[in-house]
Amino acid sequence: MSIVNLQILKKEAIQLLIQIINTPSISKQENKVSILIEDYLHQYGFYVKRKFNNIWTENNNYSKKKDIQTILLNSHHDTVKPGKNWITDPFSATIKQEDQLIGLGSNDAGASVVSLISTFIYLSSLSELPYRLVLSITAEEEISGNLGVRSILPELGSINLGIVGEPTKMQVAIAEKGLIVLDCIAEGKTGHSARNTGINAIYIAIRDIEYLRSLSFDRKSDFLGFTTLNVTQIQGGIQHNVIPDICSFVIDIRTNELYENEELIDMIQKKIHSKMKLRSLHLNSSFINPMHPIVLKAKFIGINTYGSPTLSDQSTMPFSTIKMGVGDSVRSHTPNEYVLISEIMEGIDIYICLLKDFNF
Template structure:
């Protein structure tokens, strides 16, 4: 039989999620959900630090001599699309489902991790637990988890809450956006003059279409590069001297973003410039202790193609949470109540096993 504490924590998680759904929390505008999460932590007698719209809390028996585990999920959302048939800011419970913007991505993970943190908060455990409710995850913003991470010690592992059906994502693709410039020479279109930059760009774009990176990943497979934007020309009768295009590059743990950039540049004539090298791929070492724990618990392991705050965490991490990735950013987003309840149980089991597990591989 389920104990009273666990029943109470599950009820609190669902109630908190209902409250968060009713509050606008678009990226960079999460101040009110940060207020609500802070109020909830206060009501549970948990002290916290607020850095912008990020909240950081430590377990009661925090000890700098102990290793630390980070629990993280985000409280910002994308804007609702026009296809919603239900009010995205009304928490509607129907047929065992809770509808509302951010319910699946990543509100269910967020509240499940909060109450998991509460479960362990007063206990004298062999690890420190650090909880971060992060802002600006949907835009990988500078004032999101990166700011919060500056305030905490390096952790042994991070558990990042995102909808994965409680499967354990042990690898995640990174993102590299490249602005490319093909240069030609202007001329009159009526005469055989100039060098058409569009044609030069087309040569490179055809190479991109068929491009295969040399290395691939065990969990994430092939790397992927796509041409997604193009711009050239000012008027119909002038051969353009510049054609700009953009490449979206999804990189596995087989490469750093810098290595992938160099491999692409070596094959293309256009000038390439990376917008950022921040959003690196991630991969958990095969012999990491949490891999063994996942096997003991029967958790399926996989590689995730979607980006999360994992990309900005500079130590080992996994991604796991209630809900399904394909529901994210869709109209009439929902989470099943039982998914939250089961997610809380698995989070607790995962942490209990991890904190008491002796790694048998060296």
């Protein structure tokens, strides 16, 4: 492959993003958009592998040394369901004032998808790279689904570094909070409210929730701050004159890298009376050594680093990762979600600048 014209790639990136927006890809319904992206990569001669609605490919312009390092470029093509209050059609790309591209998934994470694809194609057209490069565009990120990137990681081979494309204003998140969700059930005994009999499960839940409200975690991360806990849902009672025997509530915990998930779960279970059921244990906090070569390169070219409070597919990756992408997370999951075309142009340039002369 001869060196690809970068200006042409950038124009194609915008057209590809428009097509992606116009192809509904709510989580678990990403088949059509995955085919769209696969077809685009085929135009540049790449052999694309597929599992479920995940697609991936790799460059072949790398040194064939046995100890070659591998970089994964990853982002997701699924979206949340559109909420109310959209002025435009969320599934129809709209360009406003020449620079603002509006549509569901434009910012989260379509802009990063097309920017990483353009970066991958450009780098794959250069002379020999000192690393193997894998591009994966994956599904079910918005629901942390089992058929997303987690399902293909064993098939990608050994990965040394991951760059996860999410809207970070092209800053580098070198740490990311993890997530634990606990479903809790307080159990009592039914009785007639007029006779004041039975054991009120709501009162048991209230005592537990009051304890959780006062619970604090003293290990403060330099990048992620404190681990936080909130009770975010509660439900109990079947009618006004029956003492409820069941009250359920949900705990949302955002973790830093200083706690193991099992440690936090054990700590909570010992202190509350309600039974707990764990939804998942794999959404870990992420952290990369601030002295890692990719972080040092980012700082060298003037990119800021920070700790991110939001969850991404980083949580499923058992290797060093950074989160870095086009757009602003404040716009994600909002009506009239948008990205600036100029942000995509600049994002492609920054990705290339970060990786073109990079070495481990």
